[in-house]
Amino acid sequence: xxxxxxxxxxxxxxxxxxxxxxxxxxxxxxxxxxxxxxxxxxxxxxxxxxxxxxxxxxxxxxxxxxxxxxxxxxxxxxxxxxxxxxxxxxxxxxxxxxxxxxxxxxxxxxxxxxxxxxxxxxxxxxxxxxxxxxxxxxxxxxxxxxxxxxxxxxxxxxxxxxxxxxxxxxxxxxxxxxxxxxxxxxxxxxxxxxxxxxxxxxxxxxxxxxxxxxxxxxxxxxxxxxxxxxxxxxxxxxxxxxxxxxxxxxxxxxxxxxxxxxxxxxxxxxxxxxxxxxxxxxxxxxxxxxxxxxxxxxxxxxxxxxxxxxxxxxxxxxxxxxxxxxxxxxxxxxxxxxxxxxxxxxxxxxxxxxxxxxxxxxxxxxxxxxxxxxxxxxxxxxxxxxxxxxxxxxxxxxxxxxxxxxxxxxxxxxxxxxxxxxxxxxxxxxxxxxxxxxxxxxxxxxxxxxxxxxxxxxxxxxxxxxxxxxxxxxxxxx
Amino acid sequence: xxxxxxxxxxxxxxxxxxxxxxxxxxxxxxxxxxxxxxxxxxxxxxxxxxxxxxxxxxxxxxxxxxxxxxxxxxxxxxxxxxxxxxxxxxxxxxxxxxxxxxxxxxxxxxxxxxxxxxxxxxxxxxxxxxxxxxxxxxxxxxxxxxxxxxxxxxxxxxxxxxxxxxxxxxxxxxxxxxxxxxxxxxxxxx
Numbered sequence: 001x002x003x004x005x006x007x008x009x010x011x012x013x014x015x016x017x018x019x020x021x022x023x024x025x026x027x028x029x030x031x032x033x034x035x036x037x038x039x040x041x042x043x044x045x046x047x048x049x050x051x052x053x054x055x056x057x058x059x060x061x062x063x064x065x066x067x068x069x070x071x072x073x074x075x076x077x078x079x080x081x082x083x084x085x086x087x088x089x090x091x092x093x094x095x096x097x098x099x100x101x102x103x104x105x106x107x108x109x110x111x112x113x114x115x116x117x118x119x120x121x122x123x124x125x126x127x128x129x130x131x132x133x134x135x136x137x138x139x140x141x142x143x144x145x146x147x148x149x150x151x152x153x154x155x156x157x158x159x160x161x162x163x164x165x166x167x168x169x170x171x172x173x174x175x176x177x178x179x180x181x182x183x184x185x186x187x188x189x190x191x192x193x194x195x196x197x198x199x200x201x202x203x204x205x206x207x208x209x210x211x212x213x214x215x216x217x218x219x220x221x222x223x224x225x226x227x228x229x230x231x232x233x234x235x236x237x238x239x240x241x242x243x244x245x246x247x248x249x250x251x252x253x254x255x256x257x258x259x260x261x262x263x264x265x266x267x268x269x270x271x272x273x274x275x276x277x278x279x280x281x282x283x284x285x286x287x288x289x290x291x292x293x294x295x296x297x298x299x300x301x302x303x304x305x306x307x308x309x310x311x312x313x314x315x316x317x318x319x320x321x322x323x324x325x326x327x328x329x330x331x332x333x334x335x336x337x338x339x340x341x342x343x344x345x346x347x348x349x350x351x352x353x354x355x356x357x358x359x360x361x362x363x364x365x366x367x368x369x370x371x372x373x374x375x376x377x378x379x380x381x382x383x384x385x386x387x388x389x390x391x392x393x394x395x396x397x398x399x400x401x402x403x404x405x406x407x408x409x410x411x412x413x414x415x416x417x418x419x420x421x422x423x424x425x426x427x428x429x430x431x432x433x434x435x436x437x438x439x440x441x442x443x444x445x446x447x448x449x450x451x452x453x454x455x456x457x458x459x460x461x462x463x464x465x466x467x468x469x470x471x472x473x474x475x476x477x478x
Numbered sequence: 479x480x481x482x483x484x485x486x487x488x489x490x491x492x493x494x495x496x497x498x499x500x501x502x503x504x505x506x507x508x509x510x511x512x513x514x515x516x517x518x519x520x521x522x523x524x525x526x527x528x529x530x531x532x533x534x535x536x537x538x539x540x541x542x543x544x545x546x547x548x549x550x551x552x553x554x555x556x557x558x559x560x561x562x563x564x565x566x567x568x569x570x571x572x573x574x575x576x577x578x579x580x581x582x583x584x585x586x587x588x589x590x591x592x593x594x595x596x597x598x599x600x601x602x603x604x605x606x607x608x609x610x611x612x613x614x615x616x617x618x619x620x621x622x623x624x625x626x627x628x629x630x631x632x633x634x635x636x637x638x639x640x641x642x643x644x645x646x647x648x649x650x651x652x653x654x655x656x657x658x659x660x661x662x663x664x665x666x667x668x
Contacts, residue, residue: 137560
């Protein structure tokens with residue numbers, strides 16, 4: 001047992017507070033889950049399991065559902081029907097509505113004013129709070145760690161476990177401190193930072209660990225940017241990323257529907273202020289990054305760790321000493337149709353996607369709009385708000401008009417072209433600069449080629465029809 | 479779930495590093511509401527061309543790969559999404575064990591719940607397996623050993639509780655439901 005005198009990390013504090021039964025060499029810990037987020041893709045088989053065993057949902061007050069992956073982002077047709085990609089997608093969405101009704105789960109489905117990408121939706125509801133354990137059948141659950149929650153993705157079997165018992169069997173993960181010292185230069189944001197971190201750690205480098213992001217540059221990030229950073233922790237193999245809550249966190253949460261109100265709010269804030277890692281707390285591993293040396297980043301390969309500064313050259317596999325790494329790089333360049341040593345600047349771009357749980361929030365749309373305002377896109381450009389709330393807020397400040405005037409498509413909320421399940425996809429051989437989180441082969445459509453970047457870099461690519469440095473755009477405004 | 483004790487099979491090799499869950503099962507196959515029959519979708523974009531015809535050069539389409547239950551994969555297998563469809567597809571295809579030098583956390587957790595053994599082995603043993611495609615290996619879960627092609631026997635780590643569940647064909651939900659008393663007192667004490 002940890003004595004109170006031992007300095008503890010944020011992770012350790014949240015972990016300790018959720019132990020129903022401590023782990024032993026023979027059995028994992030029984031860990032309590034404060035918030036379970038549910039969507040249509042990874043839940044049907046879990047609800048089936050409950051039906052087979054005659055089990056109810058244990059804590060309906062800790063379970064929240066929305067629809068995002070298989071949902072169309074085109075508006076309903078004249079007859080009110082939604083343009084699903086196929087009957088299977090429609091049936092999957094309908095199944096969640098059926099399951100939510102049958103079990104009594106609070107569902108914010110299509111047509112509701114709260115519907116959205118699950119990791120945009122949870123925080124907007126005020127459901128995600130500091131010190132919580134948050135799980136969802138989705139690896140980007142890491143997003144919610146931005147609030148100082150321990151949040152991680154689970155499989156469908158575990159979705160069933162949480163529905164039935166509100167608990168999971170878990171071994172305590174190791175801790176990895178990523179300290180980001182100094183300040184990010186102008187024009188360099190959270191997406192660039194996280195791509196740089198993944199490039200350093202490698203896509204498997206965080207396996208078995210929970211990352212805590214620390215340092216001056218992290219403290220300076222907005223809540224939206226912190227969510228972008230934590231969101232992609234899984235792309236380094238870490239199941240979760242966390243940032244200690246502070247006044248930025250509290251200001252963002254205050255007044256949201258499911259956040260504590262009145263006296264309960266003050267008590268909660270007092271409790272949350274005890275969460276940050278104690279001075280002298282030990283981590284299993286540490287990594288330090290100099291923020292001031294970073295530039296806008298973009299991926300060139302087929303995993304998120306294959307990222308370079310926008311002005312850099314595509315790496316040459318011949319420079320890789322390790323045979324497996326060399327083969328991996330060769331394979332990635334062959335798939336991407338890129339030459340070793342070519343500048344990534346100027347690479348042709350056919351499609352641009354702005355959206356997803358990584359970069360589909362209001363601040364992201366503002367960032368894209370700042371580049372697109374008064375300009376015209378050369379590439380097909382899809383702008384998909386992360387939620388209905390984001391959509392309404394963007395429209396209230398006229399961002400939709402900026403996008404439409406530039407020739408971009410302004411869509412309904414959903415995961416859309418991040419995962420290409422709903423019919424929003426790129427064609428074989430096309431290049432897409434995307435603000436999403438994965439550039440895996442075929443991720444945005446079979447044979448499609450994804451380059452991950454920030455909303456500003458994506459918008460610059462849309463205007464240029466090629467990879468471009470958005471910082472030079474700011475100087476040559478039309 | 480059927481108990482697992484010993485797996486004896488020839489190996490099939492996918493030495494590429496960082497094989498992600500989108501390769502194991504592309505997202506367009508995730509629109510199902512059950513888990514049966516996903517083996518057809520395993521590695522779909524590597525197994526089939528754009529016209530849907532099998533690609534004869536892909537290792538799983540070769541005659542010698544048929545019936546192999548052990549996949550030897552490059553480092554960091556199963557990275558990416560939490561889709562349990564990945565182990566469902568691999569198990570339905572016929573795989574019973576994945577051997578790699580590193581296996582992604584969520585994939586590993588999902589595999590253990592579906593009778594698919596995620597086995598992390600050392601680099602030298604991995605290299606020996608990659609040098610002998612189609613070799614017969616023997617995996618003994620109770621002893622936590624893999625018998626390599628040359629006869630060497632190497633130990634592998636596995637969480638004791640997961641091992642117990644696999645050996646006895648029991649699932650974790652039953653164990654968790656048995657903790658109802660502790661869960662109720664935890665909820666009451668908050």
